[in-house]
Every structure is written in C-alpha cells, then in structure tokens.
Amino acid sequence: MTKPDPSTTLDHIDDARDYSTFKRIALGALGGFALLFLPAFAVGFTKGRLGQGPLENTDFAILAAAALLLIVICFAVWRLWPAESGEPEAPRVKQSRMVIFTCMGVGALLGMILVLTQEPGVEMFSDGPINPIIAGVVIAVWLLFVPIATLKWLRTVDEHEADAYREGAFIAGHAYLFLAPAWWMAHHAGWLPAQDPMIVFLIICTVWSAVWFAKRYL
Amino acid sequence: MRQVDTTIRFLQSEQLTMKNRLKVLRAERDWSQAELAVQLDVSRQAVNAIETGKHDPSLPLAFRISRLFEMPIEEIFHDQA
Secondary structure: OOOOOOHHHHHHHHHHOOOOOOHHHHHHHHHHHHHHHHHHHHHHHHHHHHHHOOOOOOOOOOOOOHHHHHHHHHHHHHHHHHOOOOOOOOOHHHHHHHHHHHHHHHHHHHHHHHHOOOOOOHHHHOOOOOOHHHHHHHHHHHHHHHHHHHHHHHHHHHHHHHHHHHHHHHHHHHHHHHHHHHHHHHHHHOOOOOOOHHHHHHHHHHHHEEEHHHHHHH | HHHHHHHHHHHHHHHHHOEOHHHHHHOOOOHHHHHHHHHHOOHHHHHHHOOOOOOOOOHHHHHHHHHHHHHHHHHHHHHHO
C-alpha cells in the first residue's frame, strides 16, 4: 500500500484542533471585563455606602451577588475556553503567561488601591489631586516593576510574539509621530482642547496592543 | 525607467514571503501544531504563523526545524522569487 502524496492531503491536516480565535477573544473580553469591572464596582459600592453609614444586609447581599457573578463568569470562561487541554506547551509559553498574569494582578491591585484612597469628589480618571504616598507607590511600581516585568516577558516570548510586539511598537511610534503634533496644531487653531497626555498615552497603548494582537492571533 | 523597474522588482521581492513544507512534514509525522511547537520551543501560534506564511522564521529557528526534520533548510523552505 503506497502512502498518499502529502500535498494532496494538505487540506485535511488538522492544524488547529478546534482552536477558536474568536471564541478566545469573546471569552477573554468577558473575563477581563468581569475581573476589572466587578471588583471595581464592589470597592466603589462599599466605599460609597460606608460614607452613608454602616453596611446593611441588602448591601452585603449586593456584594455577595457581585462576588458570585465574578466566580460564575471566571468559572464559565475557564470551562468554555477552547480546549487545548492535553496539548503540550513549551515552557517559555507558560513563563510568559505567568509574567502577564502577574502584571495583571499587580495592575488590578493598584487600581483597587487608587479607588479606595481616592479623595472625595475626585474622579479616578481626572487631573484631580492624588494622595502623595499612593502616587509614590504607583510611580515606583511603574518605573521599577513594569520595566523589569517587560524585560522578563520579552526574554521569555518566542520570536513570533517578539516580532508582533516590535511591529506594534513601530506602528504605535508612528501613530504618536502623527497624532501629537496634529493635536497640538489643532489646539492652537482653536479646533480642539489642549492635548491631554494621558489620552495620547491610552491611544498609543491601544494601537500597540491592537497590532500585537492582530499579528499574534489573527 | 530602468531604475524604476529595478526598484519595483526590489519592492516586490521584499514583500514575498517564504513558502515551506512544514505543514506536510508535520502531518507525515502525525504531530499537532502544539506538539511541534514544544519540540521547537515556540508557541503554537508561531508554528501556525510559519505554516501559513505569515511569519518567516529566523535562521536559528530555521536550523532547529531543519535538525528536527533531519532535512536541509532548502528542502523545507523556498522563496517565491
């Protein structure tokens, strides 16, 4: 019995084993939203209620419901995640994922600290005053932990992901090159408000992440 | 005019990607992308990107692939020029 010509069977090669990119995107977005929004809601709600007096039973019930919802969503995401179960992974893939999860954990912790210590009447995403001690902690984490974590992550990822990251940086850099002077000029012409560095920062981060994601997963 | 043609040909050649037989070689050994990825110490996405021509491997990775399949690089990868 002769072996079939592999070139004729190319279409039948199982190259994805039911990996679903869009299922991952949807579940990842749902899980990320739940992880960010529900703890923030719980913290904000508790803080707001404590300002009016001690917590009541209905408050505890609302907080319990939020916690339950978070657990259910996390469990659902974990169970429904497209099965790579049983499929092996290179050690570097596990390491890079651990670095990302650690960064997400640190980010969520900082976010909660910022919400909890926020001055009364000051929105979190505003230019209002921040407690100097908290600001010092956040700056220290941003300038010490984040660069080290980024370096560690870059050393663990494979060349494909490193390429995606570099291309994201390249396009994001050009986005900044075009956006920042155009906004500055538009402000001087009276068409736009003064440039907000944090908005520019968020736009650049979004472009960078979008390019990285597209190169990596699509 | 000749200079323009040369430039266009250069740009076109820059856009060409490598073709490769990775998918076929993997199938012959009945390996999944994930299994191949572990042997090459890369992610499954990297293997998929190489197979679909979205990512050209570096020379060190191409040599790792070559050693793994016990074939010369040029029997696995070939350009489209």
